[in-house]
Amino acid sequence: MRPAAPATIKDVARLAGCGIATASRVLNKSGPASTEMRERVERAARDLGFNFNAAGRALQSRKSMTIGCLVPSLANPVFAEAVQGVQSELLGSGYQLLISCSNYDDDADNAAITTLLENNVDGIIATMVAPNRSTALMQTKQRDIPVSLMFHDPIDGMVTAYVDNFVAAAEVARRFAAFGHTRVGFLALRFSTSDRSRNRYAGFYKQCRTSGLAQPSLIEISEEDAHHPERLAAILASYPDVTALFASNDFLAIAVQKATRHLGWQVPQDLSVVGFDGIEVGRLLETPLSTIETSPEAMGRQAAQSLLNALQGLGLKQRPPLPFSFREGETLAAPNPKRTDDDRVAAQPSSVHPAQDQNQSRTNP
Amino acid sequence: MRPAAPATIKDVARLAGCGIATASRVLNKSGPASTEMRERVERAARDLGFNFNAAGRALQSRKSMTIGCLVPSLANPVFAEAVQGVQSELLGSGYQLLISCSNYDDDADNAAITTLLENNVDGIIATMVAPNRSTALMQTKQRDIPVSLMFHDPIDGMVTAYVDNFVAAAEVARRFAAFGHTRVGFLALRFSTSDRSRNRYAGFYKQCRTSGLAQPSLIEISEEDAHHPERLAAILASYPDVTALFASNDFLAIAVQKATRHLGWQVPQDLSVVGFDGIEVGRLLETPLSTIETSPEAMGRQAAQSLLNALQGLGLKQRPPLPFSFREGETLAAPNPKRTDDDRVAAQPSSVHPAQDQNQSRTNP
């Protein structure tokens, strides 16, 4: 037998012996109905296994009951957890989650937003490469579709769920100073395309100066470098005077720990490392990672809450930044006075990082 | 000014000076049209910034161009990566991804499937607690909606993208035997609710017997235990004769490494540990994890491919299991002959795991 077409509200009305309008009112509890009619309709719906057809509803009500969510990648647990947070916040709300990933690509970002818009999403939650200059995002204003960002610091009056990257990064500089470090560095992966990374550097830089540290070295590396400990080791070796490194995310910080072993350095004796994000695995390392602990899930939840409020007509309101905390870990300590720079330079591998010069760029914020 | 209602195909037709049907044919390239008409319509569409309305389309065509995806949780990178694989495979296909998470809850699983069905998804990709006895999943048959599972071994003729857990786990037993271990254990988190975990144990158990090892100890722990190294340590200490442990996933294996430090044991000298999944962070540990390496992303891709094929009317076909490999790592070695059991027992902390008895259950597959 061929798949029986699902029952429609018409079928329910016919079985209940009433008009379609009445059936709709009963099933939606959206209007008056006698007790008897109510019972007849509900019974009919139950008997037929009736379910609303979302398309019909969406067409008529001009609401898709769907929320679009765009993140760079789900392979990054930070974003995956955020989406998880969004998802769980949306759970009882009746809204469904439409997902898109950009793989950190600006064009893909815009294409994804456009697609979401074509799918009539009622709202959008996004983390993008450049939300401030996304043409696609402009259209949301025109169409009056609320947008709630995640991770981004506030820009252009867009509402966002975030931790204050500037302030958090400054905290790291303060800790470095407290331990007596003077030459420090900032390690970033996608510095040019990540406003978060740039804000972290800015806050770090500012506080370094305030605390009397030397201007921090900005070390930008490629994905390739990050995945090859020996390459990363060579890069690190080319900054022999840096005694503490702030990595713009935990994965980078973990990669640094791994790379230092290639150099025969000890963390934190020879090099202190602090990460950002506070991913769970950082705790499990033999030397637990010192890091800025954030809650991506909370960001997802807050973004979802803001959006739901807006969708209820309560307005889209910016909330204060989410809290972060410094997780002590064991990768931050005072610089080792016994080891001289020469010792460390001597331990450096013979192969020098080929792109070393480019990577030594020291940019001001 | 209030948000301008988006242009409809009617507007396009009017501006192009043709019938709606013609406009539709041109825009969809679904029928004949003169070159001149084609130009007029396309120009009108461009000028109006026309986009199809998904709801109207879905209603008429009875296709939502939407695929539902249900996973236990996105906080687990294994599933997050799988979804990422699904997502990227779907990218150019015109299908959108609707996401749901069950948090490993059977009822939530069924509720989620029902919701997806109500949203008229054209197909479903899922990893569930118990797909074989999901009543909601039955409905997909009735409505002729293709379903493609991920991670599950084949059951009930359902199509699934998976690695052969039984065979992969047997490989671990073989490696244990090759290194000369005789007393081994299997550590599981959600043994009773995870068919994957059970299949891994079954394969492991079988091969242990075949290779002449003692019957492996089945050690089932709670989420709580896994997060508290001292608790896990106490549990491990209660299996003093076990020299090699197969953890049913990498996180557990990493937790074990961490817990052993509480006992003063060295991995792999005092205890060999092998994980399952092959998550990236395993590589970054000071002692890189030995594990069965799989590709969740590939599973997601394959599941999506199968579904897309089915959606094109090519039929839903089971494909052979995806490959896995044994990642050497450094947490598997020969048992240390110098350390006696007594030594190790002596190192065990005084506090004994309270639920120890229950956890010592040794079940046959």
Added chain:
DNA sequence: TATGTAAATGGAAACGTTTCCAATGAGACA
């Protein structure tokens, strides 16, 4: 020129829902 064929085109129905509005009926009050 008349006829036939194929290509191009448009009208209109249908998809499933919500909701406006008019119609019905019952009870209350004078």
Added chain:
DNA sequence: TGTCTCATTGGAAACGTTTCCATTTACATA
């Protein structure tokens, strides 16, 4: 009994699209 109210109820339009089918047009052939 006759009006008036108010609660129920149902008809029908509208949402934006696709597609069947009929009509028109152009052109080639007899």
